[in-house]
Amino acid sequence: MGRTIVFALLASSATAFTAPSRPFRHLHASSTTLPATSSPEAATKNSEDVSLGWNSHVPIDAAPDTLVRGTDLGTPGNEGMRRKFEAMCREAQNDICKAIEELDGAGKFQEDVWERPNGGGGISRVLSKGEVFEKAGCSLSVVYGTMPPEAVASATDRGADRAKGMKPGERVPFFACGLSSVMHPRNPFAPTMHFNYRYFETDGGAWWFGGGTDITPSYLNEEDMKHFHGTYKEVCDKHDPEYYAKFKKWADDYFYIKHRGETRGLGGIFFDDQCNKDPEEHFAFSKEALGSVIKAYTPIVAKHKDDEFTQEQKEWQLMRRGRYVEFNLVYDRGTVFGLKTGGRIESILMSLPETARWEYNHSPAEGSPEAEILDAFKNPREWV
Amino acid sequence: MGRTIVFALLASSATAFTAPSRPFRHLHASSTTLPATSSPEAATKNSEDVSLGWNSHVPIDAAPDTLVRGTDLGTPGNEGMRRKFEAMCREAQNDICKAIEELDGAGKFQEDVWERPNGGGGISRVLSKGEVFEKAGCSLSVVYGTMPPEAVASATDRGADRAKGMKPGERVPFFACGLSSVMHPRNPFAPTMHFNYRYFETDGGAWWFGGGTDITPSYLNEEDMKHFHGTYKEVCDKHDPEYYAKFKKWADDYFYIKHRGETRGLGGIFFDDQCNKDPEEHFAFSKEALGSVIKAYTPIVAKHKDDEFTQEQKEWQLMRRGRYVEFNLVYDRGTVFGLKTGGRIESILMSLPETARWEYNHSPAEGSPEAEILDAFKNPREWV
Numbered sequence: 001m002g003r004t005i006v007f008a009l010l011a012s013s014a015t016a017f018t019a020p021s022r023p024f025r026h027l028h029a030s031s032t033t034l035p036a037t038s039s040p041e042a043a044t045k046n047s048e049d050v051s052l053g054w055n056s057h058v059p060i061d062a063a064p065d066t067l068v069r070g071t072d073l074g075t076p077g078n079e080g081m082r083r084k085f086e087a088m089c090r091e092a093q094n095d096i097c098k099a100i101e102e103l104d105g106a107g108k109f110q111e112d113v114w115e116r117p118n119g120g121g122g123i124s125r126v127l128s129k130g131e132v133f134e135k136a137g138c139s140l141s142v143v144y145g146t147m148p149p150e151a152v153a154s155a156t157d158r159g160a161d162r163a164k165g166m167k168p169g170e171r172v173p174f175f176a177c178g179l180s181s182v183m184h185p186r187n188p189f190a191p192t193m194h195f196n197y198r199y200f201e202t203d204g205g206a207w208w209f210g211g212g213t214d215i216t217p218s219y220l221n222e223e224d225m226k227h228f229h230g231t232y233k234e235v236c237d238k239h240d241p242e243y244y245a246k247f248k249k250w251a252d253d254y255f256y257i258k259h260r261g262e263t264r265g266l267g268g269i270f271f272d273d274q275c276n277k278d279p280e281e282h283f284a285f286s287k288e289a290l291g292s293v294i295k296a297y298t299p300i301v302a303k304h305k306d307d308e309f310t311q312e313q314k315e316w317q318l319m320r321r322g323r324y325v326e327f328n329l330v331y332d333r334g335t336v337f338g339l340k341t342g343g344r345i346e347s348i349l350m351s352l353p354e355t356a357r358w359e360y361n362h363s364p365a366e367g368s369p370e371a372e373i374l375d376a377f378k379n380p381r382e383w384v
Numbered sequence: 385m386g387r388t389i390v391f392a393l394l395a396s397s398a399t400a401f402t403a404p405s406r407p408f409r410h411l412h413a414s415s416t417t418l419p420a421t422s423s424p425e426a427a428t429k430n431s432e433d434v435s436l437g438w439n440s441h442v443p444i445d446a447a448p449d450t451l452v453r454g455t456d457l458g459t460p461g462n463e464g465m466r467r468k469f470e471a472m473c474r475e476a477q478n479d480i481c482k483a484i485e486e487l488d489g490a491g492k493f494q495e496d497v498w499e500r501p502n503g504g505g506g507i508s509r510v511l512s513k514g515e516v517f518e519k520a521g522c523s524l525s526v527v528y529g530t531m532p533p534e535a536v537a538s539a540t541d542r543g544a545d546r547a548k549g550m551k552p553g554e555r556v557p558f559f560a561c562g563l564s565s566v567m568h569p570r571n572p573f574a575p576t577m578h579f580n581y582r583y584f585e586t587d588g589g590a591w592w593f594g595g596g597t598d599i600t601p602s603y604l605n606e607e608d609m610k611h612f613h614g615t616y617k618e619v620c621d622k623h624d625p626e627y628y629a630k631f632k633k634w635a636d637d638y639f640y641i642k643h644r645g646e647t648r649g650l651g652g653i654f655f656d657d658q659c660n661k662d663p664e665e666h667f668a669f670s671k672e673a674l675g676s677v678i679k680a681y682t683p684i685v686a687k688h689k690d691d692e693f694t695q696e697q698k699e700w701q702l703m704r705r706g707r708y709v710e711f712n713l714v715y716d717r718g719t720v721f722g723l724k725t726g727g728r729i730e731s732i733l734m735s736l737p738e739t740a741r742w743e744y745n746h747s748p749a750e751g752s753p754e755a756e757i758l759d760a761f762k763n764p765r766e767w768v
Contacts, residue, residue, distance in 0.1 A: 135742075329710065329713040330714075339642075346745045348643075356706075356709070356741075356742075357740075358740075360521070360730060
């Protein structure tokens, strides 16, 4: 069970931080007492033994000021980053949910708040059956877990020494905090958007930042893509002239549906294991990238939410949602490991669209708008 | 590439034999010449080197009398079973497609026939957008491939010595033939049905039979389940008094969606690695089980195809189809390995429903018909 959350957090997609809201009714009686939270130090020692699965998430009525453990100052030399990152995520969650509700005009986010017996917890927010959005989720998660050796080793190539201060092969206790989201609008001309920003620290003293925002339209609108990618290029350029090119390619590579030979959408930025600068610099970049979600995305939805469309266009959108399902269930690291190791299912699968479609051997007509965007999925382009 | 077909065939679900029909247009020019078919012996020696992926399937105009190689007599002591099994599958394919078209009244199966350069091939049939069926597929496949050591070892527990006559750790060249199918009706009260019957031989002289038929309703109708399971119990009982109990449990275990704690549907029969009797006895059982698909399934669809239903009932069916997608993309051995190793995608994913739905945290009302069948998915029952 302990692996669930670990893997969910290592993942790069929306599911990474979509976290449990309510325990399964059929499987255990829920409880509102949180023994370990009142003695977090005791829990630290035994974090490997503590279940982090679906049955260890305890619903609470309202979010406390912080989900970071009371005595937790974090990594020496980087004190306070845990709470600072959490506070930044919570502010972004409020701002983004407010902007999405305003844009929707009808739907409201339902909030589920929960804590884990060994510390950490989350604030899940889901808007279902809105006017503009068929499904939109935006969830905060704070996790204390342990990382298996494979996950530790795999990151070394990317510059992060996740095993710092630990014995070889040892599971690495870590802290993580992040905010993740998927928004699925109804109109086939309004794209789906996903983001995930996260901060990690290990008990060995390693720390790193990861995240990204990416867009998944069903129809190609170059102006929209220039706006979305342009917004993120501007954010990147302010922090590092190499970021945009590097993180744009990283997104194209990660969101690739190998069996289709297509990307899931039209990319954006994606990064992980960032630790080569002063932590404040990485924090500032994450903050600005997260703070740019609204301006990068909502104008595109506002522009297209009332576009006229045909039944065929709706069906094409649903087929592209089928691809979204294929990516998330087959490739997305957080989803696959979360499902197989007992994660809180409704939270993990919050990223799936309300509806998806599969037609046998569908192939868009040559020269059609559907064929046009399919070409962009098969051959990732530069938009700015 | 060579692994694709191997894994697809080892799988137990519909995808196992849903096989390539047309090469991808964007990726290679199609060809109607079949060099290796005219010299199959040469191909045998190099079967590991020959790609069996999406780009090695050559469409042909009509099915030849047999897709088994011309000089292929099969395993000593079991000569002729390859062609005999193929002939049986082709007859069943004709009968089943005819019965489904009659029941549908409007939709027709589209046929795609193809051969592989190193021998083998297939006949894929798909009915899309019918009156009664939103999607129905029934496909024959004949494969010459090699089985990796893991797949060989995993079968030993089930009584089949797949490694017979081979060196330890060696890849095992094999022949396989099978027919597989998934039928998704439109009406929420008409269940989905899947079957797959297959026969394997290795170059080391091992052979075995596998297969099964299972049903996936969205609403529980005990009379229908008694009919479906009763039909298969009768078939089983005629061949072995232990078969039904054993194969019924095998289906419940295999079609289990672990992350939901639910079965995909209400089961049926499932078996693999059957080789403990005279091959003719196993053949006779497979033949009768395959020959009973029509009488086990079509009366249930005929009875419910015009049932009245509400939008809510349709949505519940689509949510159960979402579970079908989850099972096939996350757990089904053939689908997962086929997708990851370059299988012919449209054939592998032919088993997916036309539409599927995911609602956040949906839970049927207590005492509702939806809650009633969910209980049967969570706690598999005996129907006869």
